[in-house]
Amino acid sequence: MTFVHPWLLLGAAAALIPLLIHLFDRRRPRTVPFAAIAFVLRSQRRTASRLKLRRLLLYALRTLVLLALPVALARPELRETAARAQAGHGLAATAIVLDASLPMRFTDGTSLFERGRALALDALKDLAPEEPANLTLCGLGAGPPASPGFERARMHAALEEAQPTYGGADLNRCLELAAKSLEDSPLPNKRVVVVSAFTAPSLRLDLPPPTLQGPKGEALRVEWVLKDAAQGRAALPNHAIVDLKVEAAPQVAPRAYQYTFTVRNYAAEPVKDLVALLKVGDRTVAKGFLELPAGGSVQKSFTHAFETGGVFSGRVELAADGLAEDDARAFVVQVPHDIRALVVNGAPNNVRYRDEAFFVDAALSASNSPVHETLRDAESAFHETFEAYDLILLLNVRAPSPEVAARLAEFVRKGGGLFISVGDEVEPDAYNARFGDLLPRAMRLPKTAALAKDADADAKAAKFGQVDFGQALFTIFSGKAQEGLMSARFYRYILLESADLKAEGESAQVLAAFDDGAPAFALARRGRGRVLLYTSTVDRTWADLAIRTAFLPLLQRACALLTGSLEEHEELRATVGDTVALKGDAPHTLSAVKGPSPRTVPLRTEPNGQTLVGPLAEPGLYQPLDEKGGAMPALGFAVRLDPAQSDLTRLKPEELTAYFGEGAVKQGGASEQERRTPFWTWLLVVAAVAFFLEGLLLRRG
C-alpha cells in the first residue's frame, strides 16, 4: 500500500482525541438532590452493561472516523503487480532473463542493474511453488540457461551475486534461448520475464520474436512479462568517447603524440563545458572543454610530448555521467627510444656537399631527429663495437671483409638495423659474396637511366613508379608530401635479382620500385633485425632524392623502421569481448596477462604458437607478464568498449508492444502496469458509515 500524500498521515494522530478526552476530561458534575434517587440507582444498575457497550462502540466509531479521514485524505492505494495478478491464470514454466549488458551500468544513484536485480528477485518471489523456473544473465558470453527447476535458493543466490558485464546484450538471442529452455516443461503455460532497460542496441526489433514449439511441433504461446529496469524513464542521457586515435606528431616534437578522440552525445539536450582530460599514468597532462550538440558528436585533439622513450599508458577522460564506463578510453603508446646510429661514410669528400654522408648527416642531426648518429669512415667504423648501436648505415661503402660482414650479419640477427645505400664504391658481386643472404635481394649490375649533365636528364631519369604507401616507411607521405617524394629523379641505380632467381625469405619485400619496375627500396627481416637496401645514392651522384623535401622524413622513417619503432607503434585495437593474438616473439615467454581488475584473463596457446588472450571482459589496460611475473610493457594493450553500447536510446512502449504482442505485460514503466486500487474511497465510505452509526447511537441513547 502506498500513499499519494503521506504527510497527511500525521492527521491520524487525531484518532487519539477520543482517548485523550476520556482520560483527561474531568468535568465537575452538576449536583442535584433528588427525591426519587432509588429509581436512578435502579436504572443505572439496569443499564450499566448496555451503557458500557454503547460507550465502547461510540469510542470505537469516533476513533474510526478520526482515523479514516486523514488516512483517506493521504490517498492510500493498494498496488498489485500484474505478475501477481496473473498468478491466477494458471501455472507456467518461467524463464527469467536479466539484462547484464553495459547499459545496465547506467546509474542515477542506483544502477539500472540493481533495480533490475530487484525486479528479477520480485519475479522469482512471485512464482508459485509449483512453477519451475530458470535464469539467464544476458550479457557478455551469455549461454543457454539450464532447464527450468525448483531450486529457488540457488537462483536467488545467483541473482544476488550477478554483476553487469561491459559488453552488449544480444537480447534477441537470450530470449530465444530462454524460450527454448521452456519447451520441455510439461506445464502448458510458458512465461518469459524480461528485465532490461530496453535500449535500442540491445534488442533488434527487425528480427522476429522467439517462438516455441510443442512436442508435436505445434506453436505454443509465450506469455511475455517485460520489467523495465529504467522505470519508464523516457531517456537515459549519455555521452561517450566513441573513438580514439594516438598518432606520432613529429612536427611538434620528436616524441610527441597526438590524441584525437571523438565524443558523441546521445542525449536530446546539448552539453556545455564538458571537461576532457588527458592522463598519462596518473598525471593529467592536458585539459580541455567540449561543447556537445544534442545528438551530435565532436572531435578534439590533445598533444603531448614524452621526454623519453618507453611504453606509456594513459586515459582520455570526460566528466562522468550516468554511464561512467564509456567516459574514458585507455591507450598504450610505445615511444621509441633514441636511436643510436653508426653512419659509415664510404666516400668521404672534403667538399662537404659532395661528401657521401653530407645529406644523411644533415637529415639525422636535424633538431627533431630521434637519431643520435656517429659518423665514421669505413676503416674506422668497422673497428667500432656494433652492439653499441641500434642501427648501422652503410653509405656507398666498399664490400667489407668477410669478418666484418659476419659481424654485421650477427648484429642484424640480434635485432640491429642495417641500411645499405649504393654508389660508385659498391661492387655488386663483392656485396653478394660478402653479405650473401643478409641482403634482401642479390645485386646485379648498375643501370644508368640518364646522365645528370644531359639536358634532357630529368626527362630520361627514372622516377618512383610503384610505392606501397601502406607500408610504414611511406605512410607519412600524403598530399603534397607524396608529390615531393614522387618528384625525385634517379639517374643511376643497381638492379636487383628478381625474386624467383634468388631464394628470398618470406620477410623480404620491395617497398618501392622505379618506373621500370626495378626495386628502389627492398626490406628484409633477418633474425630479429631488418635490412633495408636502397639501390641508389644518398648524395646527388646518382639521384636527387637527397635534395628533395621527402628525404629527411624518409630517412628518419627508415631509421625508425629498421629499429622496430614503427612496427611497435601499430596499435592493438581490441574491444570488450574480443580474443586477441599477441604479436612478436615475446608471447613464447608469456605466463599470464594482468587486466584492469584482479580477475584472471584467459590465455591459451594455439598449435601454431600464437598466443590468444581473451575473451577480454573489461575495458582498460592489459599487461602481459613473463614467466617470472615481470611486466612486458612492449606487449601491453588497451581494450575499449563497443561504442554501439553507449547509445542508450530507449525503445518505446508501443514498439515493444508491437514486437512482443498486445498480450505482453509491461511493468515498471511510466505507464505503470501495476493495478492500483484507490483504497481511500473505501475509507471515506467507512468513515461516513461510522459517522452515521455514531449519530444513530447518540440519538438512541
Added chain:
Amino acid sequence: MELLDAHTLSRLAGVKLRSRAVMEGVLSGLHKSPHQGQSVEFAEHKEYAPGDEVRHIDWKAYGKLDKYYVKRFEHETNLRAFLVVDSSASMGFRTAALSKLQVASTLAGALSYLLVRQQDAAGLAIVTGERISDVPARSSPSHLATLQETLEALEPRGTTDLFAAADHLAEKVRRRSLICVFSDLLDDRPDALRRIFQLRARKNDVAVFHLVDPAELTFPFDDPTLFLSMEDDRRIEVNAREIRESYLEEFQGFLDTVRADCAQADVDYVRVRTDQPLDQVLLAFLARREGSRR
C-alpha cells in the same frame, strides 16, 4: 405561605363533601349513618345473620313470613377524618413553584377547612420518619386554626416511613373514618403501601394523594449529574441523558403499580403533580366521591 388562598376557597365553596360509604358519626349532617335503627327513615329488610343485633329483628315480619329479618334504617351522621401528611425529607423536593410538602399541606388544609365547615371532625397526623405527631379530630371552627398552624409549621426531614404511619393510625382510629394520606410514597420497602391498605380493610375510607414533582416525571437532566439522596447518604454520578429512558420506565412502572394496588384495595388514588392547579385536584377528588356516593 398562605394556605387556602381566596381563589382556591371560592372554587370549593359550593362543594359538599360526602363520604363514599356510610360512616359512623355522632353529628347529623350531610352524611348518611352506617348505624341502622337509629334513624326514622326505614331503608330495607335484611335476612338475619349471626352477629346482627337481636334488638333489630322485625318481629312482625317474622310473624308473617316465619323468617327472621332485620330492619335497616338510613341515618344522617357526622364524618370523622384523619389527614396524614408525610413530611419526610424527600417531600421537600421542588422543581415547580411548590414543594411536594407544601402542596400536601395546602391540600390537607383545604380539606380540613371543608370538613370543619360542614361540621365534620378533622384530625391531623404528621409522619416524620418513625416519629408521628398528631392533632386529634375535632369539628369546632376554632380547631381549624390549630390544624392550619400545624401544617404551616411543617419542615421536611427524616425518612419516609409508611409503616409507622399505618401503625399509628391503626392504633388511633377506633371508629370508621376517612383517612387521607398525602405522601410521595417513596418508601423502598415493598409492602409499605399494603400496610396503609389494611386501614381500608378495617372499614375506613382511605384516599391516597400521591405527590409527584414534574422533574420526577420527566427527568429533565442532560449533563453528567451527581444525584444525592434527600433522606440518606446515597449518591450516584451518572450521565442523566443516558439513563433517562430507563428511569422513566422505572418510575412509570412505580406509578402504575401504585395505582393498580390502590384500585385493587378499593382505595381512592389521586396523583398530584406539584405544578398543576390544586383546586382542580380537589374538585376532581370531591366530584369523584360525590359520583360514587350516588
